[in-house]
Amino acid sequence: MSADLTAQLEQLHAAAFGWALSCCGWDRTAAEDVLQASYLKLLDGRARFEGRSSFRTFVLGVVARTAREARRRSALRRWLPLASLVLGREAVDGRPDPATALARADETARLVRALGRLSARQRQVLHLVFYEDLTIAEAAIVAGVSLGTARTHYERGKSALKRLLEKEGA
Amino acid sequence: MIERDDPHLKQAFEALRREAAAGTPPFRATVAAARTRRAAAPGGRRALRLAAAVILVVVGVVVVSIRRHRDGVRLEIDLATVRWQAPTDFLLTLPGDDLLRSVPQLGPRSLDRRTL
Numbered sequence: 001m002s003a004d005l006t007a008q009l010e011q012l013h014a015a016a017f018g019w020a021l022s023c024c025g026w027d028r029t030a031a032e033d034v035l036q037a038s039y040l041k042l043l044d045g046r047a048r049f050e051g052r053s054s055f056r057t058f059v060l061g062v063v064a065r066t067a068r069e070a071r072r073r074s075a076l077r078r079w080l081p082l083a084s085l086v087l088g089r090e091a092v093d094g095r096p097d098p099a100t101a102l103a104r105a106d107e108t109a110r111l112v113r114a115l116g117r118l119s120a121r122q123r124q125v126l127h128l129v130f131y132e133d134l135t136i137a138e139a140a141i142v143a144g145v146s147l148g149t150a151r152t153h154y155e156r157g158k159s160a161l162k163r164l165l166e167k168e169g170a
Numbered sequence: 171m172i173e174r175d176d177p178h179l180k181q182a183f184e185a186l187r188r189e190a191a192a193g194t195p196p197f198r199a200t201v202a203a204a205r206t207r208r209a210a211a212p213g214g215r216r217a218l219r220l221a222a223a224v225i226l227v228v229v230g231v232v233v234v235s236i237r238r239h240r241d242g243v244r245l246e247i248d249l250a251t252v253r254w255q256a257p258t259d260f261l262l263t264l265p266g267d268d269l270l271r272s273v274p275q276l277g278p279r280s281l282d283r284r285t286l
Contacts, residue, residue, distance in 0.1 A: 006201070009197070013194065013200070017190065017200075018186075018187060018190045018191070021190055032195055035200055036200055036203045036204040037204070037207070039200060039204040040208055043201075043204060043205070107182065108185050111182045112186070126183075127183075130180055131187055158179065162178070165178075
């Protein structure tokens with residue numbers, strides 16, 4: 001891996017970890033696994049930046065794809081118990097890490113709970129816009145949806161999230 | 171459309187980001203763990219190849235056994251060895267058709283001049 005790529009990844013590390021947490025339902029262990037697998041793709045050159053988007057968008061996209069693959073493997077393991085012999089140990093189970101859950105502040109815990117009740121696409125778009133400071137167009141690229149779809153998810157997700165937070169706060 | 175246009179949500183996400191940032195594993199450790207995974211990967215690939223080979227062998231055995239079973243059934247009901255006769259075949263037999271099917275013998279014995 002080139003020093004330049006390493007430096008760029010290091011700059012994005014915190015953002016990539018936050019995104020991995022969101023993709024893995026705030027399960028810290030699963031997020032670390034997904035992030036390592038994503039870095040592995042970048043190290044091996046299986047995921048190559050071709051300048052079609054910003055480097056930040058590209059890296060977040062790699063993390064999102066890796067998390068999807070991990071979820072699929074996890075689902076396969078649930079359905080086929082023998083698959084774990086071939087696929088290796090469990091990486092993502094989608095459940096929050098108990099230590100992380102305990103340490104989480106009340107307000108952020110409410111936000112995470114409310115986000116968990118949104119659809120996956122709404123959760124993704126809101127996280128990318130509010131947490132990662134991406135534009136809706138960039139969020140659409142990372143989530144792999146059209147700009148119009150991302151806008152719809154953003155608006156509907158924002159309204160639903162506000163409603164859920166108000167309900168939880170009451 | 172104004173993005174991040176909700177100050178309350180923005181504030182809540184910023185708190186979440188601060189909390190997650192505090193618990194972010196060190197970059198070097200993550201890269202080192204990724205490299206360890208890469209070193210361990212060939213074992214996984216070997217297991218995958220082994221599983222693929224086992225599946226191929228099982229599929230081969232199943233295909234061969236099915237074919238053998240089918241061949242056995244075919245021998246039992248081989249139509250080429252069966253001679254079928256319709257119940258109305260007797261209507262096709264003419265009186266004296268053995269004469270029509272046999273070649274008449276024309277020779278010195280049959281051509282007796284005395285009978286002519």
